[in-house]
Every structure is written in structure tokens, then in C-alpha cells.
Amino acid sequence: MSAQSDSLHTFTPQAFHRQAHDALGNPQIRANFRRAMDGLMAKRRDVFSDWDLETLRELGANIRLRALAKLPTLLEQLEANCEANGIRVHWAEDGEQACRIIRELCEARGAKSVIKGKSMVSEEMHLNAHLEAAGITALESDLGEYLVQLNEQTPSHIIMPAIHLNTDEISAIMQAKTGTKKTRDVDYMTAAARAQLRERFMAADVGISGVNFAVAETGTLCLVENEGNGRMTTAVPPMHIAVTGIEKVVERLRDVPPLYALLTRSATGQHVTTYFNMISSPRKPGERDGPEEVHLVLVDNGRSSIYQDDELLDTLRCIRCGACMNHCPVYTRVGGHTYGTTYPGPIGSILMPHMLGLEATKDLPSASSLCGACGEVCPVKIPIPDLLVRLRKEAAGEGRGNVKGAGAKRSRKEVAAWKSWQWLATHPSAWRGSTKLAGKFSVLTPSRLGPWTDHRTSPKPAKTSLHVLVQQHQAQTAPSAKLPAKGGPAKEES
Amino acid sequence: MSARDTILKRLRERMDGPLTAPESNFAVVTHRGWSGEERLARFEAMITSVHGEVIHVTDSDWTATLADVLNRKSIVRLALGREHPVAWAAREALAGSGIELIDVDRDVESWKREQFERVDAGLTSTRGAIAETGSLWLWPTPDEPRLLSLVPPVHIAVLDADAIEDTFFDVIEAHRWADGMPTNALLISGPSKTADIEQTLAYGVHGPKELVVLVRHTSRKGA
Numbered sequence: 001m002s003a004q005s006d007s008l009h010t011f012t013p014q015a016f017h018r019q020a021h022d023a024l025g026n027p028q029i030r031a032n033f034r035r036a037m038d039g040l041m042a043k044r045r046d047v048f049s050d051w052d053l054e055t056l057r058e059l060g061a062n063i064r065l066r067a068l069a070k071l072p073t074l075l076e077q078l079e080a081n082c083e084a085n086g087i088r089v090h091w092a093e094d095g096e097q098a099c100r101i102i103r104e105l106c107e108a109r110g111a112k113s114v115i116k117g118k119s120m121v122s123e124e125m126h127l128n129a130h131l132e133a134a135g136i137t138a139l140e141s142d143l144g145e146y147l148v149q150l151n152e153q154t155p156s157h158i159i160m161p162a163i164h165l166n167t168d169e170i171s172a173i174m175q176a177k178t179g180t181k182k183t184r185d186v187d188y189m190t191a192a193a194r195a196q197l198r199e200r201f202m203a204a205d206v207g208i209s210g211v212n213f214a215v216a217e218t219g220t221l222c223l224v225e226n227e228g229n230g231r232m233t234t235a236v237p238p239m240h241i242a243v244t245g246i247e248k249v250v251e252r253l254r255d256v257p258p259l260y261a262l263l264t265r266s267a268t269g270q271h272v273t274t275y276f277n278m279i280s281s282p283r284k285p286g287e288r289d290g291p292e293e294v295h296l297v298l299v300d301n302g303r304s305s306i307y308q309d310d311e312l313l314d315t316l317r318c319i320r321c322g323a324c325m326n327h328c329p330v331y332t333r334v335g336g337h338t339y340g341t342t343y344p345g346p347i348g349s350i351l352m353p354h355m356l357g358l359e360a361t362k363d364l365p366s367a368s369s370l371c372g373a374c375g376e377v378c379p380v381k382i383p384i385p386d387l388l389v390r391l392r393k394e395a396a397g398e399g400r401g402n403v404k405g406a407g408a409k410r411s412r413k414e415v416a417a418w419k420s421w422q423w424l425a426t427h428p429s430a431w432r433g434s435t436k437l438a439g440k441f442s443v444l445t446p447s448r449l450g451p452w453t454d455h456r457t458s459p460k461p462a463k464t465s466l467h468v469l470v471q472q473h474q475a476q477t478a479p480s481a482k483l484p485a486k487g488g489p490a491k492e493e494s
Numbered sequence: 495m496s497a498r499d500t501i502l503k504r505l506r507e508r509m510d511g512p513l514t515a516p517e518s519n520f521a522v523v524t525h526r527g528w529s530g531e532e533r534l535a536r537f538e539a540m541i542t543s544v545h546g547e548v549i550h551v552t553d554s555d556w557t558a559t560l561a562d563v564l565n566r567k568s569i570v571r572l573a574l575g576r577e578h579p580v581a582w583a584a585r586e587a588l589a590g591s592g593i594e595l596i597d598v599d600r601d602v603e604s605w606k607r608e609q610f611e612r613v614d615a616g617l618t619s620t621r622g623a624i625a626e627t628g629s630l631w632l633w634p635t636p637d638e639p640r641l642l643s644l645v646p647p648v649h650i651a652v653l654d655a656d657a658i659e660d661t662f663f664d665v666i667e668a669h670r671w672a673d674g675m676p677t678n679a680l681l682i683s684g685p686s687k688t689a690d691i692e693q694t695l696a697y698g699v700h701g702p703k704e705l706v707v708l709v710r711h712t713s714r715k716g717a
Contacts, residue, residue: 036693055522062516069515072505079498085675091498143699144690160690167692190688190696197700202606218675228644228686228701235640235678236606246501253672257663258523268689271540272627274701276681284677288639289602300501308509402509 011154011340013356016363023334029164033335036163040326043269044377051265060262061381063255064317067247071307074216074249075298081219085281087294095125098299102127102208102241103134105295109239111136111205115197117223117233118142119210120158120320121243121299124342124355127208138208139200141229143193150177156336158343159267159322164335197229207233207291211244212319213259214296217252221296223277224263226270231277240279240291246298247307247316259319262379266321302354302404309402311390315350317380322347324374324384330367339364346374350387358395358405365391435465524667526626526660533625533658534709540628544684545697546705552713556652557587560617563650563706564593569614573598573646575637580619580652598642609641615648616702622657624665629683630707631665633676640678649685649702655711 011019023029067074079089092098098121106114114131116122116138128138128149140149144161148154151173155161162170167184174180180192209230213222221242223230234240250256264270283290306312325331325345336344341352341361349364365388368374374384393399397407424431438445438461447458464472495503528536538548551559564572572588573596575581585595596613618638620630630651634640643649659665662681666672671679686701697703 032692039693052522059518059520059522062518065513066515066518069513072502075502075505091496091501093497093500097497141700142690143688147690160693162690163693165692167694170691186691186694186696189691190699194699198610201700202610217672220675220679226686227688227699229699231640231644231680232700235644236602246505253666253675254520254663255518257661257666258520260662261523272544272629272681272683274544274682274684274687276629276683278675278679279677280675280679281677286636287677288598288600288636289641290639290677298501300497300504304501304504307505310510313510313513 011337013340013352013361013364016338016340016367019338019340020334020367023338028166029335030333032164032166033332036160037326037332040269044266044323044326045269047265047269047271056258056262057379057381059258060319060379061317063250063259064319064380067250067255068307068313068316070251071246071249074251075246077216078214078219078249079298081216082296083219085219086284087219087221087281087296090295090297092297092299092301094301095299096130098125098243098297098301099127099130101297102243103131103136105239105241106131106136106206107134109205109293111239113200113204114138114206114208115141115200115204115233115237116145117207117209117230118145118161118225119208119243120155120342121210121245121301122208123155124301125299127243139197139204141197141201141233142225143190143227143229146193146197147173150174154337154342156344157322157325158320158347164337201232201236204233204237206239206241207235207237208241208243209233211242211248211296212263213256214244214249215253215256216249218280220253220278220280222256222260223275223279224260224273225277226274228275231275234277234279235290238291239293239295240282241295241297242279243297243299246300246303247318263319263321266323266377266379305402305404306351306354309400312354312387312403314382315347315354315387317382318347318351319380320347321379323377323379327373327377329369329371329373334367339367346384346388347382350382350384350391353391353394353403353405358391358403358408360405362395362405362409365389365395432465432467435461435467439463439465520663523661523663528625528660530656530658533660534655536625537623537628537658538709540626541630541684541705541707542628544628545687546628546684546707548707548709550655551708551710553654553710554713556708556710557583559708560584560650561588561591561593563708564588564615567615567648567704569648570594571596571612571614572617573609573613573615573642574617575599575619575635575642577637578619578635581617581637584617598639599637602639602641609645613646615650616642616644616646617650617652618643620651620653620657621669622659622665623653624660624662624681625658626661627681627683629662629681632680632682634678634680640680643680643682644701647698647702648704648706649682650706650708651682652708652710655709 090101131138140146147162156164211221212224282294331345353361394403394406395409397410442461571594685705687697688699
């Protein structure tokens, strides 16, 4: 499978199993992810070596929990402080409404071209497609996002969007789409992208960015990045629109340094990123650059329903570092596109069921070995494995039933099978009769039992059950000993 | 009901009831106990590890070193402010040197293309630095606007050695940032970089390719 053939929207969460099968059979994908993730794991380990990591994680988790505990009040405070600073605040219940707000803001300025910094929320709401449909060009300015966009794909990692592509593939994409020469020289390709994008920064009518932390106390939007595209996006065009999930708010400015320390180190093993950009207002009178207008769009899109439940709430602590993906044995082997969702990997598997419903995403909570690595590395201590189990239960109809699409994975056949087993196991004579029959007719048991036998041999009941064997054995060695007449179910010989 | 009211109502009328907020202990991000020398060494080690260049100067000879740096890097067009003492001293020292000094105290709209295409380097002051991560902190002003440290391919920053503090948390607290944030506050740690092409590090993807930090030490009287 060539890089170019994985076109936009090909991947869906419904087809997770087929996509995983394809990815596992693709040596290029496996090599690209394995190499990258091994390196990221080592870098993270090294960068925390001189820190009291547990205490820092504890603080990070506390800051996020405190923000969530006060969420509605903090959102109002953020809104009031932003407005007082001159930043206009908008609210959107879902992605579609958020797209409409942004399009209308663009149209009000007569904007034709938009330059975009990295924003997973905008991916989540398919903003680019929405703007394109309205005749507004939206160009990604993060190099990885730009390459993925040129290749008509979606990001395969939330921090490193083009991690699934290797140098040769990127060179081929740039050559085909921008006319650069074929090369393995990364500096040449970076310089070419710089030249291509600088023109677009100058020409753009609107810059759109995400937000890493929104500070309620001061009405400040914080952006974390290495490339400078985020600063360009938020400083060069005459209008800046920031878009964020409602959970990204923190209470006070002093809450920011610990989260920033955790974010960069967990994500890419960096002590710090090149730029930490804090925006608190549009251009003030007398200032020479920066946008004349700044807008903040607060997006719910399923977050307020996650917020209802004490256990699920932990999902909203996420600071989007991607460490859970980097350390996930499943993600590392199948890559991000396989999940077919905006957020892949462990965090995606606990977040996307709320956004898309369990009908579409019922396989994602099972896309984990529950090895616990994601929970161990999470900088804000989200118990991801517990949440995966909770969502598996919800999918099977055994949870609280408050997740959209709960019970989607419930199978009548499976339920009936377990019910029959339960009845047999609690009725000893029926159990003995049925094991006897199963032994007698063992040749008739099917050799295939659905996907279970894809990688296993079908079990065959033994001719004589263990219960009977033990009885016979005891009768031979100790003729006086008697087995209890009644007891639990006899053990089945495997 | 507006989207705002619907969202806030749902958050307030939470199914599982009100939440309690845990206390936060910030000790882990402060109280490093470094001496001035340790701070400086740490700052230098961290910023050079991410491709920043550090040059030690005194407050009496720094403009001569600046001229050397410009020569060495073949910079002929330098953008800078007018009012800040750093810009003022640089202007005075470079007058007649053949370096073209470009004014930045004008609205970006009037010289956007010139700024993007003609400027070789930007000179800025800094408010201070952070030892732990090797970061400079800047609050751009009308005299030294935001793009001055971003658009030119080389950024030269002047930092006073005694303005280095231990951690980001310490800077925010000591300077009471929360009492009044500027339009834009920045931490800068090295030149612009990316690793988006197969994890290979490349510098200068959108912002400066090079960051030179002139660390000014107070010259002793009579020295």
C-alpha cells in the first residue's frame, strides 16, 4: 500500500479489525511507527531522570481535577476576562456549530484564505472541509500537518501528524504536489516548505489556532510549539480565531508551569519547546503587529456528557501529550490511522466513544492488551486501563448505560450461551448429564467457533470428565474413601 | 436557550453531583536553591543543547561583540527598536558601520513583505531568562514588536546575567504576571525547529534558523 493511496476518510472506527489486519501486514507502517515510538519512549525516560516525577504527576493531576471541579465557574471567568481584554468568546455545542461560527467570522471579514496552526479540536470537527465547502481555503502551517494535508490524509498521531511517513515518502509527496526535487535532504525539504508557507502567512486573512491551556484568572490563551508556525498564525493575519474544547481551562496562571513541564517532556522528551506563546488580547492601540481581532471558540462536542459521570470524568484531565500512544503496544504496531478516529491510541479509545457513540467505536476499547503502560506514563494520571474496561462493559450493556450507544456490542447469542452455562453450572445433575453427553458426542463439536478459533484450536470435550476420572482414581487407590455426594460442579477436563 | 447556557447548565446539573477540588502543592516546580553561577551555567547548557548560541559580554563592550557577530554572520540588514536602551546603544554603536538599521516601530501592514524578505536579523532585549529550561522571556512592545523575534532568519537577544531565575513558576510569581498580562508574553528556547520529517531535526522551519544570546555581565569599576 503506497502512502498516497491512504486517502482522506478511508479509515473508519467500524473497520478497525480489517484496518489493523492490513497495518500488521504492512512492513513500512510497522517500521516507521516502531522506530519513532522506541525513540520517543527513550527520550521521555531520560528527560524525567532528574525530576521527582511522581510528585509532579500528582500536582498535574490535582491541577486538572481542580479545574474540572470548578469547570462551569472557570469557563464564565475565562469568558469575562477574555472579553474584558478584548477577546470575543463564542460557545458551540458541537463541531458543526463551531464550524459555522468560524465560517461566519471569516465571512464577516470577507476572508478567502485561512492559515491554520495545529489544532486537534479542528480535526475533530472537520473544519477544513467545512471551510473549503464555503469557498475558503484553509492551509495547515505545522510542517507535519502540511505534509499530511498535501497527501490528502488525516494525522496519525496527535503530536507528530506525519509520523507514519518516512523521508522518501515525504519527498515523493512534496515533489508531486509542490514541484520540489526528489531528495533525502531534510534541510532542503524544510527550507522548501518554509518558502511555500511564508507566502501563505503573508497572504492569509485569518489565522486559526488551537489552545493548550486557557487561563481563567487572566483570560490568557497558551500555545505550545517548536516551529514558530503557531506564532506566525496568531501574529501575522489581521484576525486570529482560537478554538478549544471546554476542558482546556485552568484556574490560575501559576497552574500553567507544571502542566507545561509535564506536556513537553511526556510528548517528545523535550525539557521545553522552542516557543511558549501566551496571548491575552488583540493588538492594542500603538502596538505595531498582532491581529486586530481575536476570537475564542469554546467547543463542547460530547465533553459535557463525559463530565456527568465521576469515573468517565477522568478522561477530561487529558493534556494531549500523546505519551499513551507512544507507549501503547497496540498503537505502536498498527499506527494511528487504523483506529479510524481523530484521536487514536489509548486516549482515543476512551474519548472517541463519547464523540461518535459506541455503535461506531465499540471495538476501540478492546484495542488494548490492558498492559497498563498508558496509565503508567500518563502525566496527569488518567486511569486509562480502568476506563477501557468501563467502556468495554458499556459496550456489552453491563455498565451504567450512560454512554451514547451503550450495549452496542451486546450479542444475544453470547448472552444466551452464558445464561445456559449459568443454569447448568448451578444444577449438578444436569451438569453431569451434559458433560457425559458432551464426552460421548465430542466428535460432533465444530472445528471453527467464530473469530475465537482464528488463532486457536477448537476445544473438544474429553471422553471422560475430570470428575469421573478422579472418582475412578480414588476408587482404585483408596477404596474406603468416599467422594462427597454433593458439591459444586464437576470440573471439565480441558 | 443559547449554546452557552445549555453547556453551563449541563455542567452545573451534573448527574453525579458536585465535585470537590483538591489542594495543589507547587513545591516541585520551585525552590531549586541554585547559586547565580549555577543558574547561569544551567541556562547556558540548556539553551545550547537546543542549538542556541551563547556569547558572554560585559555591559561596556557588548556592542562591539554585536558588531563582530553581525560581521561573522554576514548580516547587513538588522531590524531593531529605538527606545529600549539595548536598541538605543546598538544604534549608536553601529551608526556608520555599513550595517543597514531597519526601523521596526511602524505598523506591520506597511512593511510586511520587506520584513519577511529583506531583513537578515532582528535584535531584541529580553526581560529575563529561566535556568531550568534555558528559556528567554520576552513581552513584546510597540518598540520591539512580536514579529521582530520571529520573522528574520537570525534572532539576536540581549540578556542580563543577573536576570536569570530558576524556574518558569518562579518568574510568574516573582514578577506577578497574573496582575497584568501583556498582549503577548513569550518564552523562547532556541531557534525554530521541527522533527516532522522522520524525526530528523531541522532548524528554521518557520521562525529564525539561529538564536544568538548575548549574556551581559556587569563590568567591574575600572576594569
